[in-house]
Amino acid sequence: MISPYTLCPHCGLITPPTAMEYAVAGPGSDEILWTRPAEVTCCACQRRHLITEVDVLPNDAQTTCRRTGRITCTAVTAHPAGAARICCTGCGLYMEGDVDEATAARREVTEALWGVEAAATVRVARERARRNQP
Numbered sequence: 658m659i660s661p662y663t664l665c666p667h668c669g670l671i672t673p674p675t676a677m678e679y680a681v682a683g684p685g686s687d688e689i690l691w692t693r694p695a696e697v698t699c700c701a702c703q704r705r706h707l708i709t710e711v712d713v714l715p716n717d718a719q720t721t722c723r724r725t726g727r728i729t730c731t732a733v734t735a736h737p738a739g740a741a742r743i744c745c746t747g748c749g750l751y752m753e754g755d756v757d758e759a760t761a762a763r764r765e766v767t768e769a770l771w772g773v774e775a776a777a778t779v780r781v782a783r784e785r786a787r788r789n790q791p
């Protein structure tokens with residue numbers, strides 16, 4: 658999968674997307690057509706944002722997958738330096754990036770918060786739906 662790393666405007670972390678919607682160059686092509694912005698879902702905060710080609714950060718660092726256990730993976734993934742999460746190109750595991758303390762703390766808070774926030778949003782939406790009923 659094409660996995661462009663960008664600086665998420667919502668959580669401020671450099672992440673690969675968990676999902677991405679983009680235009681392709683033609684039928685059967687997997688090449689991103691950058692004449693239109695692509696919409697990516699941040700893997701840390703799960704919020705979506707639009708990106709264009711200039712937002713894609715260069716892969717100037719690499720990490721060897723640390724997956725062990727039932728599946729052992731040693732694939733080497735290229736990614737931008739400072740990425741908070743790295744999606745292994747071998748097995749798809751979202752690994753924690755080797756970042757400074759402040760970024761690691763931000764990642765922890767973002768990922769912990771997201772679960773709570775998402776649950777709260779669903780609850781609010783449900784309450785609103787209930788209230789709107791005659």
Ligand SMILES: [Zn+2]
Nearest residue numbers: 665668699702
């Ligand atoms: Zn984010």
Ligand SMILES: [Zn+2]
Nearest residue numbers: 722730745748
């Ligand atoms: Zn892996």
